[in-house]
Amino acid sequence: MILHNPTGLGIRSDPGGDGHFGASRGNRKHEGLDFLCAPGQIVRAVIPGKLVSAYPYAGDVIFAGCRLWGKDFMAKMFYFIPHKHLINEDVLAGEEIGIAQDISAKYGGGMLPHLHVGLYKLNPTLLVNPEDYLDADKEQLRNGGY
Ligand SMILES: [Zn+2]
Secondary structure, three states: OOEOOOOOOOEOEEOOEEOOOOOEEOOEEOOOEEEEOOOOOEEEOOOOEEEEEEOOEOOEOOOOEEEEEOOOEEEEEEOEEEOHHHOOOEEOOOOEEEEEOOOHHHHOOOOOOEEEEEEEEOOOOEEEOHHHHEOOOHHHHHOOOO
16 A cells, blocks of 8 residues: 655644654644645545545534545545545545645644645554655655655
Protein backbone atom coordinates (compact mmCIF):
# COMPACT_ATOMS: atom_id res chain seq x y z
CA MET A 1 0.00 0.00 0.00
CA ILE A 2 1.31 3.44 -0.97
CA LEU A 3 -0.11 6.64 0.46
CA HIS A 4 -0.63 9.35 -2.13
CA ASN A 5 0.26 12.92 -1.13
CA PRO A 6 -3.14 14.72 -1.07
CA THR A 7 -1.86 18.26 -1.72
CA GLY A 8 1.56 17.81 -3.32
CA LEU A 9 3.08 19.89 -0.51
CA GLY A 10 5.27 19.10 2.49
CA ILE A 11 4.54 18.35 6.14
CA ARG A 12 3.39 21.20 8.32
CA SER A 13 5.54 22.61 11.12
CA ASP A 14 4.39 25.94 12.54
CA PRO A 15 3.75 27.72 15.87
CA GLY A 16 0.42 25.83 16.13
CA GLY A 17 2.12 22.44 16.08
CA ASP A 18 4.21 19.91 14.23
CA GLY A 19 2.39 17.88 11.61
CA HIS A 20 4.23 14.61 12.04
CA PHE A 21 2.60 11.48 13.44
CA GLY A 22 2.97 11.27 17.22
CA ALA A 23 3.84 14.96 17.64
CA SER A 24 2.76 16.50 20.95
CA ARG A 25 -0.75 17.96 21.23
CA GLY A 26 -0.66 18.89 24.90
CA ASN A 27 -1.63 15.78 26.85
CA ARG A 28 -2.16 13.68 23.73
CA LYS A 29 -0.37 12.83 20.52
CA HIS A 30 -1.06 13.73 16.91
CA GLU A 31 -2.89 10.79 15.35
CA GLY A 32 -2.04 11.51 11.74
CA LEU A 33 0.05 13.50 9.32
CA ASP A 34 -0.58 17.12 8.30
CA PHE A 35 0.11 18.11 4.69
CA LEU A 36 0.41 21.80 3.92
CA CYS A 37 -2.20 23.11 1.50
CA ALA A 38 -3.32 26.25 -0.25
CA PRO A 39 -7.00 26.84 0.63
CA GLY A 40 -9.06 26.36 -2.53
CA GLN A 41 -6.62 23.91 -4.11
CA ILE A 42 -7.55 20.46 -5.38
CA VAL A 43 -7.34 17.62 -2.83
CA ARG A 44 -6.49 14.09 -4.00
CA ALA A 45 -7.39 10.74 -2.41
CA VAL A 46 -4.57 9.28 -0.31
CA ILE A 47 -5.72 5.68 -0.82
CA PRO A 48 -8.29 3.94 -3.02
CA GLY A 49 -11.65 3.28 -1.38
CA LYS A 50 -15.25 4.25 -0.85
CA LEU A 51 -15.58 7.95 -0.02
CA VAL A 52 -17.88 8.53 2.96
CA SER A 53 -18.62 12.02 4.26
CA ALA A 54 -17.11 12.81 7.69
CA TYR A 55 -16.69 15.81 9.96
CA PRO A 56 -13.68 16.50 12.22
CA TYR A 57 -15.61 18.39 14.91
CA ALA A 58 -18.89 17.52 16.60
CA GLY A 59 -21.20 20.53 16.37
CA ASP A 60 -19.18 22.22 13.60
CA VAL A 61 -20.38 21.56 10.07
CA ILE A 62 -18.17 24.27 8.53
CA PHE A 63 -15.09 22.04 8.45
CA ALA A 64 -15.56 18.83 6.54
CA GLY A 65 -13.75 15.84 5.13
CA CYS A 66 -14.17 12.15 4.48
CA ARG A 67 -13.26 8.62 5.32
CA LEU A 68 -11.90 6.45 2.54
CA TRP A 69 -12.78 2.82 3.16
CA GLY A 70 -10.34 0.59 1.29
CA LYS A 71 -9.91 -3.15 1.42
CA ASP A 72 -7.14 -3.25 4.05
CA PHE A 73 -6.92 0.39 5.12
CA MET A 74 -9.18 3.25 6.11
CA ALA A 75 -8.01 6.86 5.80
CA LYS A 76 -9.52 9.94 7.45
CA MET A 77 -8.99 13.19 5.54
CA PHE A 78 -10.06 16.47 7.11
CA TYR A 79 -10.41 20.16 6.31
CA PHE A 80 -11.68 19.94 2.75
CA ILE A 81 -15.04 19.89 0.96
CA PRO A 82 -15.52 16.58 -0.87
CA HIS A 83 -17.07 16.74 -4.33
CA LYS A 84 -20.77 15.89 -3.85
CA HIS A 85 -20.93 13.48 -6.79
CA LEU A 86 -18.20 11.30 -5.22
CA ILE A 87 -19.91 10.78 -1.86
CA ASN A 88 -20.51 7.05 -1.31
CA GLU A 89 -18.59 6.26 -4.51
CA ASP A 90 -15.32 4.40 -5.01
CA VAL A 91 -12.32 6.59 -5.79
CA LEU A 92 -8.76 5.85 -6.86
CA ALA A 93 -5.58 6.94 -5.05
CA GLY A 94 -4.57 10.27 -6.52
CA GLU A 95 -8.05 11.03 -7.84
CA GLU A 96 -9.33 14.59 -7.33
CA ILE A 97 -11.91 14.36 -4.53
CA GLY A 98 -12.48 17.90 -3.30
CA ILE A 99 -11.33 21.41 -2.45
CA ALA A 100 -9.08 22.38 0.49
CA GLN A 101 -10.46 24.55 3.31
CA ASP A 102 -8.52 26.94 5.57
CA ILE A 103 -8.28 25.34 9.00
CA SER A 104 -5.94 28.13 10.17
CA ALA A 105 -9.04 30.39 10.22
CA LYS A 106 -10.43 28.29 13.12
CA TYR A 107 -7.29 28.32 15.28
CA GLY A 108 -5.09 31.27 14.31
CA GLY A 109 -1.86 31.46 16.33
CA GLY A 110 0.37 31.12 13.31
CA MET A 111 -1.07 27.77 12.23
CA LEU A 112 -0.60 27.12 8.51
CA PRO A 113 -3.45 25.80 6.33
CA HIS A 114 -3.16 22.03 6.09
CA LEU A 115 -4.92 18.77 5.42
CA HIS A 116 -5.05 16.19 8.23
CA VAL A 117 -4.65 12.53 7.23
CA GLY A 118 -5.20 9.66 9.66
CA LEU A 119 -4.46 6.11 8.50
CA TYR A 120 -5.80 2.87 9.97
CA LYS A 121 -5.05 -0.73 9.12
CA LEU A 122 -8.29 -2.76 9.17
CA ASN A 123 -9.24 -6.12 10.72
CA PRO A 124 -8.44 -5.39 13.46
CA THR A 125 -8.49 -1.57 13.31
CA LEU A 126 -5.03 -0.25 14.12
CA LEU A 127 -3.79 3.34 13.92
CA VAL A 128 -0.59 3.47 11.84
CA ASN A 129 1.97 6.12 10.92
CA PRO A 130 1.07 7.47 7.46
CA GLU A 131 4.72 8.39 6.89
CA ASP A 132 5.59 4.70 6.71
CA TYR A 133 3.41 4.47 3.59
CA LEU A 134 4.35 7.67 1.77
CA ASP A 135 5.47 7.41 -1.83
CA ALA A 136 7.78 10.40 -1.47
CA ASP A 137 11.35 10.86 -0.38
CA LYS A 138 11.04 11.76 3.31
CA GLU A 139 13.87 14.31 3.25
CA GLN A 140 12.20 16.09 0.39
CA LEU A 141 8.93 16.17 2.32
CA ARG A 142 10.63 17.58 5.40
CA ASN A 143 12.11 20.31 3.24
CA GLY A 144 8.64 21.19 2.03
CA GLY A 145 9.08 20.04 -1.55
CA TYR A 146 7.41 17.24 -3.38
ZN1 LIG B 1 -3.47 16.74 12.03
